[in-house]
Amino acid sequence: MSDPERAMLLSVHPRFATAILAGTKTVEVRRQRVAAPPGTPVLLYATAPTMAIVGMARIASVQVATPREVWTASGTSAGISLREYDEYMSGATRASGLSLEEPVTFEVPVPLAALRASGAFHPPQSYRYLTGEDLRKVAAATPVTGEALHGALGALAPA
Numbered sequence: 001m002s003d004p005e006r007a008m009l010l011s012v013h014p015r016f017a018t019a020i021l022a023g024t025k026t027v028e029v030r031r032q033r034v035a036a037p038p039g040t041p042v043l044l045y046a047t048a049p050t051m052a053i054v055g056m057a058r059i060a061s062v063q064v065a066t067p068r069e070v071w072t073a074s075g076t077s078a079g080i081s082l083r084e085y086d087e088y089m090s091g092a093t094r095a096s097g098l099s100l101e102e103p104v105t106f107e108v109p110v111p112l113a114a115l116r117a118s119g120a121f122h123p124p125q126s127y128r129y130l131t132g133e134d135l136r137k138v139a140a141a142t143p144v145t146g147e148a149l150h151g152a153l154g155a156l157a158p159a
Contacts, residue, residue: 007041007135008059010098010127016079017046021055021105025079027097029071030126031089033064034096042100043130043138045123052109053138057100067095074099114141 010028012020019025021044040059046052063073067089071078074097075085089095115121118137130138 006132007043007130008036008127009043009045009053009124009130009134011045011047011124014046014050014054017044017050017054019079020044020057020100021103023103025077026101027074027077027079027099029074029078029080029085029088030096030098031067031092031094032096032126033094034062034098034127035064036062036098038062042098046109047123050109051112051123053106053115054109055103055105057103060099060101062099063097064094065097067092070095070097073097110138110141117141 012028016025016028020028036059038059038061041056042059043053043056046054063070065073067085071082071085071089075082077099078085078097080088112121112123115138118141121137
C-alpha cells in the first residue's frame with residue numbers, strides 16, 4: 001500500500017461528495033477494512049445521477065475497528081445519522097473511518113463518458129486503487145480538471 005504512484009478512487013453518493021468537498025463531512029465510513037497510508041490522494045466519484053469524478057481529498061488517517069467504535073470516534077463527522085449508519089453497517093464486524101482533509105472541488109467534473117472514452121473504466125462499488133497510469137488517463141479525460149489533478153498530485157500524474 002505504500003506505492004508512491006497510488007491513489008484511491010472512492011465511489012460516494014452525490015450528497016456525500018458535496019459534503020466532503022464543502023468540508024462538512026470529514027470522515028467517510030466503509031464496511032470493510034481500508035488500509036491506506038496518510039497522505040493518500042482520494043478521487044471522489046459521485047454516483048448516479050452525477051456519474052463523474054467531482055473532486056479529491058487526502059487521507060489524514062484511517063481507523064479500523066468495530067462499527068460501534070468507528071461511530072463513537074467519528075460519527076459526528078460522518079455526515080449521516082446513527083440510524084443510517086446502523087442500517088449501512090448491519091452485519092459488518094469491521095468498519096473503517098477514513099478521515100479526509102484538503103478537499104478540492106474540480107472546476108469541471110470528469111464525467112463517466114469521458115473516463116470511458118480514454119479506455120475501459122468501471123467505477124468501483126466501494127473503492128479501488130489507481131496507478132500512475134490510471135491517473136494520467138483521468139487527467140487526460142478533461143483538460144481543465146487534468147491541470148488541477150496534476151497540481152494536486154504532483155509527480156503522481158505527470159503529463
